[in-house]
Amino acid sequence: MKGKPPFDxxxxxxxxxxxxxCRAVLGPVDADDAWSETFVAALKAYPELxxxxxxxxxxxxxxxxxxxxxxxxxARRAVPVAQVPERPAAQRTDGRDLDLGAxxxxxxxxxxxxxxxxxxxxxxxxxxxxxIGGTTDAARRSAADGIANLRRRYPSTAVEKxxxx
Amino acid sequence: MTSGNPQEVSDLFAAYPDPTEAELRxxxxxxxxxxxxxxxxxxxxxxxxxxxxxxxxxATETGLVRVAYETEGHDKVLATLAAxxxxxxxxxxxxxxxxxxxxDEYFAGLRHGFDLPLDFSLSKGFRRTVLDHxxxxxxxxxxSYAAVAAAAGHPRAVRAVGTACAxxxxxxxxxxxxxxxxxxxxxxxxxxPAAKQALLRLEAA
Numbered sequence: 001m002k003g004k005p006p007f008d009x010x011x012x013x014x015x016x017x018x019x020x021x022c023r024a025v026l027g028p029v030d031a032d033d034a035w036s037e038t039f040v041a042a043l044k045a046y047p048e049l050x051x052x053x054x055x056x057x058x059x060x061x062x063x064x065x066x067x068x069x070x071x072x073x074x075a076r077r078a079v080p081v082a083q084v085p086e087r088p089a090a091q092r093t094d095g096r097d098l099d100l101g102a103x104x105x106x107x108x109x110x111x112x113x114x115x116x117x118x119x120x121x122x123x124x125x126x127x128x129x130x131x132i133g134g135t136t137d138a139a140r141r142s143a144a145d146g147i148a149n150l151r152r153r154y155p156s157t158a159v160e161k162x163x164x165x
Numbered sequence: 166m167t168s169g170n171p172q173e174v175s176d177l178f179a180a181y182p183d184p185t186e187a188e189l190r191x192x193x194x195x196x197x198x199x200x201x202x203x204x205x206x207x208x209x210x211x212x213x214x215x216x217x218x219x220x221x222x223x224a225t226e227t228g229l230v231r232v233a234y235e236t237e238g239h240d241k242v243l244a245t246l247a248a249x250x251x252x253x254x255x256x257x258x259x260x261x262x263x264x265x266x267x268x269d270e271y272f273a274g275l276r277h278g279f280d281l282p283l284d285f286s287l288s289k290g291f292r293r294t295v296l297d298h299x300x301x302x303x304x305x306x307x308x309s310y311a312a313v314a315a316a317a318g319h320p321r322a323v324r325a326v327g328t329a330c331a332x333x334x335x336x337x338x339x340x341x342x343x344x345x346x347x348x349x350x351x352x353x354x355x356x357x358p359a360a361k362q363a364l365l366r367l368e369a370a
Contacts, residue, residue: 147177
């Protein structure tokens with residue numbers, strides 16, 4: 001079949017990954033808004049997207065911009081705090097991801113983005129660099145620093161929460 | 166040991182879950198509502214369970230554009246809509262509320278005609294002319310392919326009428342099932358002969 005798949009198929013194929021990326025970058029509270037704005041913007045632009053485009057990279061690029069917008073809007077609404085706390089009301093009851101979520105939230109933004117786009121969305125570093133700016137090597141370093149930071153923080157966070165992990 | 170080992174890192178993220186089915190469903194419903202409100206939902210679709218199987222219903226902002234039987238392959242039908250109408254397609258049942266209700270009523274024997282805005286953009290030329298004449302065949306009646314050809318102004322175009330019926334983008338609603346062979350046998354149908362017979366039996370009751 002020539003041409004692009006129905007947009008519904010794009011949402012079905014990439015919706016979960018984009019949501020993981022939004023949560024990793026923004027935390028659970030703002031992830032839904034960023035996801036919605038990403039897919040509304042993507043739907044709007046979809047007819048003009050070249051048929052051979054890398055849809056995942058395209059969606060991550062849009063999600064990146066929307067995450068920045070959501071952060072700016074949040075900064076106007078709220079008194080800035082050094083680190084955004086995980087708000088219990090928006091967390092899962094099973095608590096599976098709370099520790100890693102807190103560790104991600106504590107990363108510097110660029111490291112968090114590099115980790116999310118490379119490890120959660122699976123973009124190669126060249127594409128990550130195109131999304132966040134800077135060189136491919138800088139993107140690779142940000143992701144490596146991010147993972148190293150996560151490794152330091154994640155176990156200690158887990159201990160504080162009293163889990164055995 | 167480097168921190169960037171992919172295997173190690175995938176272990177790290179194994180605890181970072183996907184959204185649940187319910188969360189994704191809610192997000193997709195919200196997306197459909199926003200898209201519709203902003204006028205960028207070119208094609209909305211849903212499925213509907215009926216006595217002749219699950220039907221796919223699709224509508225543009227103009228009206229109902231496609232009714233498809235399972236035998237036609239719903240994914241294939243959506244791909245064709247993406248290519249021929251617009252790829253801005255979402256599962257968005259709300260736009261199909263009236264169509265679903267009227268089709269339910271039809272299968273319950275409570276409705277003999279449809280009162281829905283229709284979008285004929287998938288049908289052109291003589292095929293479109295034929296479809297216009299199908300609605301002249303009243304509920305519970307049938308006409309031969311030859312009679313429809315004559316009514317459409319081309320009495321010799323009997324085969325073309327057959328093609329127009331076979332490619333009707335709006336079966337059930339535009340009643341191509343009421344066109345039968347001159348010898349009384351039911352003839353072909355997009356939903357298969359059994360579906361055609363079921364509709365004719367329903368209307369004869």
